[in-house]
Amino acid sequence: MNCRFCKATLELEFIDLINSPASNSYLSNQQLNEPEIFYPLKVFVCESCFLVQIDEYKRFDSIFDNNYAYFSSFSTSWLEHCKNYVEQMTTLLNLNEQSQVIEIASNDGYLLQYFLPKHIKVLGIEPTKNTAEIAVLKGIPCITEFFGTILAHQLQEKQIKADLLIGNNVLAHVPDIVDFVRGLKIVLQHEGVITMEFPHLLELVTNSQFDTIYHEHFSYLSLYTVGKIFESQGLRIFKVDKLTTHGGSIRIYATHQESKRLTEDSYEEVLKEELKAGMDNRKYYINFNAKVMKIKLDLLNFLVQAKLNGKHVAAYGAAAKGNTLLNYCGVKSDMIDFVVDANPVKQRKFLPASHIPIVGEEEIKNQKPDYVLILPWNLKDEITKQLRYIHDWNGQFVIPIPHLEVI
Numbered sequence: 575m576n577c578r579f580c581k582a583t584l585e586l587e588f589i590d591l592i593n594s595p596a597s598n599s600y601l602s603n604q605q606l607n608e609p610e611i612f613y614p615l616k617v618f619v620c621e622s623c624f625l626v627q628i629d630e631y632k633r634f635d636s637i638f639d640n641n642y643a644y645f646s647s648f649s650t651s652w653l654e655h656c657k658n659y660v661e662q663m664t665t666l667l668n669l670n671e672q673s674q675v676i677e678i679a680s681n682d683g684y685l686l687q688y689f690l691p692k693h694i695k696v697l698g699i700e701p702t703k704n705t706a707e708i709a710v711l712k713g714i715p716c717i718t719e720f721f722g723t724i725l726a727h728q729l730q731e732k733q734i735k736a737d738l739l740i741g742n743n744v745l746a747h748v749p750d751i752v753d754f755v756r757g758l759k760i761v762l763q764h765e766g767v768i769t770m771e772f773p774h775l776l777e778l779v780t781n782s783q784f785d786t787i788y789h790e791h792f793s794y795l796s797l798y799t800v801g802k803i804f805e806s807q808g809l810r811i812f813k814v815d816k817l818t819t820h821g822g823s824i825r826i827y828a829t830h831q832e833s834k835r836l837t838e839d840s841y842e843e844v845l846k847e848e849l850k851a852g853m854d855n856r857k858y859y860i861n862f863n864a865k866v867m868k869i870k871l872d873l874l875n876f877l878v879q880a881k882l883n884g885k886h887v888a889a890y891g892a893a894a895k896g897n898t899l900l901n902y903c904g905v906k907s908d909m910i911d912f913v914v915d916a917n918p919v920k921q922r923k924f925l926p927a928s929h930i931p932i933v934g935e936e937e938i939k940n941q942k943p944d945y946v947l948i949l950p951w952n953l954k955d956e957i958t959k960q961l962r963y964i965h966d967w968n969g970q971f972v973i974p975i976p977h978l979e980v981i
């Protein structure tokens with residue numbers, strides 16, 4: 575097995591989360607009686623370029639099928655983040671009616687919608703039909719395809735080039751990252767700018783965020799490695815923002831190698847931080863397994879004690895993160911009564927493998943659980959505020975990562 579970027583042989587294991595179902599394969603009542611498919615979930619690190627990557631390709635189209643139930647517009651803090659970004663970029667790049675903005679993985683138009691009142695031309699690229707359809711209803715033209723050099727050449731033939739080319743939480747999700755970045759180069763206007771946001775591997779390791787590892791997520795990225803990949807395709811990162819989204823992300827700004835834009839200090843600063851942590855050294859990656867095991871044991875210990883004391887535990891947030899955590903820990907529906915999710919598409923379904931029923935928030939009010947386990951810990955402030963009424967019956971919140979906390 576070889577590195578997806580530099581082709582070196584992959585030997586060093588970063589973490590083995592053993593067998594997991596595809597994390598977004600929510601089950602219907604009927605499917606509970608049918609067999610489920612599990613896939614190995616092992617992550618390696620390349621000792622040459624330090625790209626952290628999963629080893630198994632799962633059939634790509636079966637993960638992103640049309641039932642893929644993630645809608646970006648269900649998180650209010652995320653929408654606020656997007657709105658700010660649009661304001662910032664419009665000013666920074668002097669975008670106007672002549673400008674073309676393209677977003678890869680545009681989802682339901684959660685971000686491009688904010689360019690519309692400014693009369694800036696937008697184009698969404700979104701392979702999942704049901705989310706793209708919602709964007710189209712908002713007035714955002716969409717191409718329902720995966721992005722790569724094939725689509726990039728088709729856009730080039732139609733003379734569509736991006737002044738601003740956006741990809742949020744997509745770079746880590748593409749199986750062929752080199753082909754994807756090559757495609758970016760093709761559709762980028764002469765002095766155009768690419769911005770890509772992705773969870774920062776430095777944060778993942780520091781805060782033991784192993785639950786952000788799932789099959790749809792092929793790579794775990796540092797600026798160090800992404801810089802090398804972009805460089806190999808004639809692109810240059812000239813600026814980096816640190817963001818609080820998804821437990822700590824970075825936004826990179828890139829342009830053509832020969833662009834007039836100067837490389838800013840922020841790039842060197844983040845790179846220095848990574849090198850100081852040792853991200854260009856195998857030692858950095860070796861101890862991750864033990865840190866993750868501690869989280870598993872602490873959560874299981876908590877759930878067992880709660881059960882022995884006759885307490886009821888519910889969970890909040892039926893997202894991929896929660897599935898990775900619960901399945902790695904081996905938690906099933908006999909330990910957690912139900913999981914609440916705001917997305918009506920997921921309600922009345924069941925989490926894969928654990929078979930925990932997904933319900934609306936009203937079930938918390940009806941059943942008054944003693945504990946609510948917050949699975950998307952990155953949204954813990956928003957969720958604890960929204961559900962603060964559980965304190966009325968002395969309910970408490972449980973946050974499993976970076977270490978078990980009961981509040």
Ligand SMILES: [Zn+2]
Nearest residue numbers: 577580620623
């Ligand atoms: Zn490599």
